[in-house]
Amino acid sequence: MRAVMIDEWCSPTDLRVREAPAPALPEGGVRIKVHAAGINFADGLIVQGKYQEKPALPFAPGFEVAGEVIEVAPGVTRVAAGDTVFAVLNHGGFADEAVARAEDVHRLPAGMDYATGAAFPIAYGTSHFALTDRAGLRAGETLLVHGAAGGVGLTAVECGAALGATVIATAGGADKLAVAAAHGAVHGIDSRTEDVRARVKELTGGRGADVVYDPVGGDLFDASLRCTAPDGRILVIGFASGTVPQIPANHLLVKNLSVIGVYWGAYRSLAPQRISDSFDQLRTWYEAGLLKPRVSHTFGLDDAATALQALKDRAVTGKAVLICR
Numbered sequence: 001m002r003a004v005m006i007d008e009w010c011s012p013t014d015l016r017v018r019e020a021p022a023p024a025l026p027e028g029g030v031r032i033k034v035h036a037a038g039i040n041f042a043d044g045l046i047v048q049g050k051y052q053e054k055p056a057l058p059f060a061p062g063f064e065v066a067g068e069v070i071e072v073a074p075g076v077t078r079v080a081a082g083d084t085v086f087a088v089l090n091h092g093g094f095a096d097e098a099v100a101r102a103e104d105v106h107r108l109p110a111g112m113d114y115a116t117g118a119a120f121p122i123a124y125g126t127s128h129f130a131l132t133d134r135a136g137l138r139a140g141e142t143l144l145v146h147g148a149a150g151g152v153g154l155t156a157v158e159c160g161a162a163l164g165a166t167v168i169a170t171a172g173g174a175d176k177l178a179v180a181a182a183h184g185a186v187h188g189i190d191s192r193t194e195d196v197r198a199r200v201k202e203l204t205g206g207r208g209a210d211v212v213y214d215p216v217g218g219d220l221f222d223a224s225l226r227c228t229a230p231d232g233r234i235l236v237i238g239f240a241s242g243t244v245p246q247i248p249a250n251h252l253l254v255k256n257l258s259v260i261g262v263y264w265g266a267y268r269s270l271a272p273q274r275i276s277d278s279f280d281q282l283r284t285w286y287e288a289g290l291l292k293p294r295v296s297h298t299f300g301l302d303d304a305a306t307a308l309q310a311l312k313d314r315a316v317t318g319k320a321v322l323i324c325r
Contacts, residue, residue, distance in 0.1 A: 003060045003095035004304045009049035012308040015094075017301055020060070023092060023099045030079060030087070030105045031071035036118035037093040037322040038064040039299075040151065041240060044308045046091065052263070055091045061304075062093020063265075065100075066108065066117030067324075076102045084108045086117040088125070088268065094304055096324060103272050106279055109286045116293050119151075119319035121279075124291065126237065126264040127156040127213070129278045131163060134260050135211045135233045139164025144200060144209035144224065146216045147240055148185060149176035149317040154294060156213040157183050162290045165211070168203055170196055170220065172314070179317045183292065191220060200227035208232060218243035225251045233258045294318025 003020040025031050043061045045051040066086040069079050079085055085107055087100040108117045131137040143160040147153035148169030160167045161184030169185035171177050177188035189199045200209055200223075208229035214221055218241030224234055225248070236259060239245075247259055267275050285291045297320040299307040307320050 001096035002301060003092075004062070004301065005058050005060050006047050007058045010047055012044045012047055012312070013305050015047065015061075015305040015308070017304070020058075020095070022097050025071055025073055025099055026101075027073055028076060028102050029073045029099045030069055030076060030085075030102050032065060032067045032085065032087055032098050032100065032105070033070045034065045034093065034096060034098050034324045035067040035114035036065065037062045037095075037324055038118040038120075038122060039304075039307050039311055039320040039322060040064070040122060041238065041311060043094075044312060053090070060092045060095045062089065062091060062095065062098070062322075064088055064118060064121050065093040065098050066114040066120075067098075069105070070097075072102070078102045079105050079107065084114075084117075086121050088121050088265075094301065094322060094324075103276070104268060106283075109283045112286065115295050115298060115321045115323065118321045119293050119295050120282075120286075122264070123152045123155040123319060124159070124282050124293070125275065125278060126152050126262065127159045128282055129264055129267065129275065130213065130235045130237065130260075130262040131156065131159050131211070132281075133274060133278065134262055135235055137163050137165055137211050140166075141210035142166045142168065142204055142207075142229070144168045144170070144212045144227070145180075145185070146170045146191070146212070146214045146220045146224070148180040148188075150215065150240070150314075151316070151319050152215050152237060153213070154180065154183055154318050155291075157185050158291050160184070160213075162285055168200060168209065176317060179294070183294070196220060196223040197227040204229070211235065213237060215240055217241045217245050221245040225257070228255065228257055230255050231257075233260055236261045295321050297321070298323050
């Protein structure tokens with residue numbers, strides 16, 4: 001099969017396609033003919049050995065795929081050969097074939113194509129789980145979403161709107177704020193030119209945001225500490241800015257704030273039923289037309305390096321996807 005394989009830690013710009021043996025089907029596993037693979041910020045980290053998990057070399061990157069089931073291990077009844085699915089992987093998605101644990105494989109919702117399916121599980125799974133399970137976002141609350149036109153940020157906007165929250169989006173530039181508005185943001189703040197803290201306070205009558213969804217970190221996290229409402233919750237999703245915040249505990253104490261880490265992938269093992277329940281809700285929302293996944297860029301498998309560079313350059317709004325067939 002064709003795959004983007006790495007033999008040693010490397011720059012994302014060094015990624016190339018080559019022939020590789022098909023992965024073995026593990027106990028309880030599902031083999032998928034990959035039609036499309038989602039591209040994530042973490043793919044650029046894992047190939048450099050900078051991700052929190054380091055696979056044994058050699059391996060193919062790629063955390064999420066959509067395609068057709070071609071084989072299941074004995075005893076697997078969740079899906080069957082011929083089913084169209086999306087799946088979450090530890091790695092291995094940038095290839096013609098991938099294997100996944102049966103519990104990480106989900107049938108595509110009605111009407112969903114492969115490119116959309118490949119863009120769906122990690123971004124929507126992270127946002128829905130973070131907002132509902134971790135932060136307990138309630139209808140009528142105010143949700144502040146940073147990086148709101150990006151892969152996870154845009155899904156947080158949609159999930160927040162579906163939950164009945166008033167969504168304030170931050171993004172770099174009018175074009176990206178327009179994307180966030182089209183997906184449910186009520187207010188937009190240009191993080192390049194506006195004072196985020198002051199604008200959030202203005203938009204909330206001085207109270208601040210009840211929940212902050214932050215995949216960016218850096219200066220935006222610092223601003224969030226100063227514009228979160230008392231009893232507010234700040235969700236730490238990632239650090240796309242490249243700067244990991246250092247949190248002054250006195251701010252948490254004075255305002256009774258909660259800072260909540262969200263490593264969604266860990267819950268695939270820690271609480272698989274909670275993940276499955278989350279996907280059930282997302283499926284219902286998608287089929288009801290409440291979610292409109294945005295895939296702004298598609299690339300061929302041979303262009304994985306170009307795709308990751310586009311993500312790094314913040315040229316992507318919503319998600320980018322590799323079309324593998």
